[in-house]
Amino acid sequence: MSDVDPSPAPPPQRVYRHRLPTRLWHWLNAVTLLVLLMSGLMIFNAHPRLYWGEYGANNDAAWLVIGSTPDTGYLRIGSLRVETTGVLGRWTNAEGVEKTWAFPGWATIPTSYNLADGRRWHLFFAWVLSIGLTLYMLWTVISGHLKKDLHVRRTEWSPRHIWHDVKDHARLRFPRGEAAARYGILQKLSYIGVIFILLPLMIATGLTMSPGINAGAPWLLDLFGGRQSARSIHFIAAWALVAFFFVHIAMVLLAGPVNEIRSMVTGWFRLPPEKDV
Amino acid sequence: MSEIILPRRQLIARVGGLAATLPLLSACDVINEASAVRKILSMGEEMNRASQRALVDRNAMAREFSRADLSPVFRANGTRLPAGKAYAAHAASGFADWRVAVTGLVARPLSLSMADIRAMPQRSQITRHDCVEGWSAIGQWTGVQLSRILAAAGVRDNARYIVFRCADRLGDALYYESCDMVDARHPQTILAWALNDAVLPIANGAPLRLRIERQLGYKHAKYVNAIEAVASLDGIGAGKGGYWEDRIDYEWYAGI
Numbered sequence: 001m002s003d004v005d006p007s008p009a010p011p012p013q014r015v016y017r018h019r020l021p022t023r024l025w026h027w028l029n030a031v032t033l034l035v036l037l038m039s040g041l042m043i044f045n046a047h048p049r050l051y052w053g054e055y056g057a058n059n060d061a062a063w064l065v066i067g068s069t070p071d072t073g074y075l076r077i078g079s080l081r082v083e084t085t086g087v088l089g090r091w092t093n094a095e096g097v098e099k100t101w102a103f104p105g106w107a108t109i110p111t112s113y114n115l116a117d118g119r120r121w122h123l124f125f126a127w128v129l130s131i132g133l134t135l136y137m138l139w140t141v142i143s144g145h146l147k148k149d150l151h152v153r154r155t156e157w158s159p160r161h162i163w164h165d166v167k168d169h170a171r172l173r174f175p176r177g178e179a180a181a182r183y184g185i186l187q188k189l190s191y192i193g194v195i196f197i198l199l200p201l202m203i204a205t206g207l208t209m210s211p212g213i214n215a216g217a218p219w220l221l222d223l224f225g226g227r228q229s230a231r232s233i234h235f236i237a238a239w240a241l242v243a244f245f246f247v248h249i250a251m252v253l254l255a256g257p258v259n260e261i262r263s264m265v266t267g268w269f270r271l272p273p274e275k276d277v
Numbered sequence: 278m279s280e281i282i283l284p285r286r287q288l289i290a291r292v293g294g295l296a297a298t299l300p301l302l303s304a305c306d307v308i309n310e311a312s313a314v315r316k317i318l319s320m321g322e323e324m325n326r327a328s329q330r331a332l333v334d335r336n337a338m339a340r341e342f343s344r345a346d347l348s349p350v351f352r353a354n355g356t357r358l359p360a361g362k363a364y365a366a367h368a369a370s371g372f373a374d375w376r377v378a379v380t381g382l383v384a385r386p387l388s389l390s391m392a393d394i395r396a397m398p399q400r401s402q403i404t405r406h407d408c409v410e411g412w413s414a415i416g417q418w419t420g421v422q423l424s425r426i427l428a429a430a431g432v433r434d435n436a437r438y439i440v441f442r443c444a445d446r447l448g449d450a451l452y453y454e455s456c457d458m459v460d461a462r463h464p465q466t467i468l469a470w471a472l473n474d475a476v477l478p479i480a481n482g483a484p485l486r487l488r489i490e491r492q493l494g495y496k497h498a499k500y501v502n503a504i505e506a507v508a509s510l511d512g513i514g515a516g517k518g519g520y521w522e523d524r525i526d527y528e529w530y531a532g533i
Contacts, residue, residue: 047411054342054405057412059350110309115409116525117309123533124321211407212325212491212532216333218340227405227413 015181017269022145025136026264032132033241035125036202040238041103042110042118048089048102050235054226063232066102073100126206133199140195149183150192156185174255177274194244198237205234315526326530335459339490342403348414351406351472353480356445356452359500364444372484377426377468381440381505384431391470391484397421397429400467408494409527418488420469423504424462432506440513441487442503447520454498455510455518455529456489465490468501493531495521 018026049062056062065076066088073089075082086092091104093112105111109121140146155161165185168174175184183191207213208220208230224230252260256272263269308314367375372391379387401419423439439461443452460466467488470477477483482499489496496519510516515523522529 043411047408049412054346055348055413055415057348057350057352057408057414059352060348110306112306114525116521116527119409119528120315120318120321120526121309123325123528124318127321127324207533209407210325210329210533211339211405211493212329212333215337215339215491216329221340227407231411 012273013271014268015271016267017181017263018267019143019145020267021136021139021143023264023267025132028128028132032125032128033245035109035121036129037238037242038107038109039118039121039125042108042113043115043122044235045101045103045108045113046115050232051228052225052232053228054221056228064235068100126203129199130203133195133203137195150188152185152188152192156188161185172254174272176272178271180271181269190244190247194241198241198244201237202234202241205230205237209234322528322530325528325533329532330459336464339404339465342405342415344403344417346403346415347473348416351414351416351481352412353478354408354494356447356499357480359445361446364500368479368483375484375502377485377501378503379426379430380503381507382433382436383506384433385429387426387430389426394421394468394470394485397425400464402465402467402488402490404465404488404490406494406497409531417473418467418469419471419474420467420485420488422464423466423468423487424464426468426504427461427506430506435508436506438507438510438518440505440507440510440518441498441501442505443498444500444502450514450520452498452500452520453514454487454496454520455513456492456496460489460491463489463491491532495519495527496531
């Protein structure tokens with residue numbers, strides 16, 4: 001390796017990092033998940049209470065409630081109550097009118113309360129998500145992307161290796177040179193977690209809320225512990241995706257946003273040069 | 278299906294009217310109102326209907342529960358007490374003179390009394406009621422299968438939908454709903470007159486409410502007094518097949 005003299009100033013090396021299906025699905029998914037989240041919050045506003053089990057309505061015990069008092073808004077999770085006036089449960093819309101819907105207008109599709117339209121957006125983009133995810137999953141298998149780039153190798157499972165990657169992330173020390181073209185263990189686990197666990201979980205819990213699907217696939221009710229449990233899991237998993245989004249954006253910003261975004265648009269990634277030793 | 282929703286709708290209409298005159302509507306809402314967008318979004322409903330009809334057996338049953346699973350309180354929604362002297366008189370007489378007209382594309386139009394309905398074979402089922410808003414309640418419903426009434430009336434082959442007319446007025450019209458023949462003939466589709474072994478309370482649709490167990494709550498018409506077999510929904514209300522479908526664009530197929 002080292003018997004060849006490196007040229008004095010090697011141009012930044014470029015690698016073709018993301019193939020077209022990955023780039024297309026990434027951006028389609030970015031839009032789809034945003035629409036699903038915002039229209040989902042509108043649907044939640046119609047009944048801002050969550051339960052465990054088969055049934056749950058206003059007279060039943062809710063584990064999560066977003067509500068309002070005559071002059072405040074609050075979020076209650078279990079016995080923990082947080083005042084959220086201005087953001088959740090009581091907020092002021094763009095016209096200066098005070099509203100007591102759970103999530104504020106800037107976070108929902110459409111902006112003002114409309115369950116029918118929220119459902120139209122949600123149930124259409126649910127199809128975009130499901131079809132896109134299915135095709136992308138198949139592609140990762142057929143193209144070898146899963147085996148080559150996402151598959152966690154045996155050595156990577158070692159606690160030492162994982163801890164090392166955690167420390168590197170905490171110190172914001174990102175791989176350089178050749179290593180930057182490959183995914184680290186935490187990246188692999190996050191992407192596998194989102195593609196093969198969280199997104200399918202969103203779809204499955206969504207379908208479990210469908211009385212029509214319940215008749216055809218009653219096992220889904222048993223899997224998630226009932227329709228209201230499925231609704232709760234759907235809500236929790238949605239926020240797990242939001243958490244993934246924020247970490248993902250933070251990492252892109254820290255690792256070099258221009259290079260990262262360019263690679264997800266054109267496919268080409270500029271390898272950060274090895275640090276001079 | 279809710280008096281809570283209606284004032285909201287009026288409020289939204291007023292706020293929306295105001296907002297349209299000011300440049301305050303966000304870009305999202307402009308997109309939301311575009312007719313081409315609405316047409317595309319509505320494809321979701323058709324895909325849900327077609328896929329559920331294709332993948333779920335036409336007689337696949339909604340889950341039935343045991344008495345231990347009953348909701349302690351079965352929440353009432355929508356109209357809780359129909360207005361008007363006629364309904365009040367029916368309620369005062371225990372619905373002794375209530376009649377359900379069965380008309381349209383049938384060989385033998387019927388006018389059934391509550392006694393006629395109770396004299397037919399009955400079905401009792403403990404099922405989960407899912408409101409479009411997101412909540413669920415489990416209750417036990419007893420009544421006659423719609424398929425028996427349709428058979429008694431001799432529904433013609435060209436009937437494609439069953440329309441249900443109700444005695445409760447919401448805003449500008451009496452409530453109405455409709456379903457296709459698959460759900461109309463489904464074994465769990467019943468006209469229920471009892472809830473949890475007691476005579477159906479007025480808040481839950483006395484004397485008769487439709488149970489259409491594989492769809493959301495607004496399809497379960499309450500205070501039913503007429504059933505009509507039709508070939509098309511074009512002449513029913515504004516043509517979308519139901520009160521809320523016509524007014525706020527709820528999906529006609531509410532299986533999800």
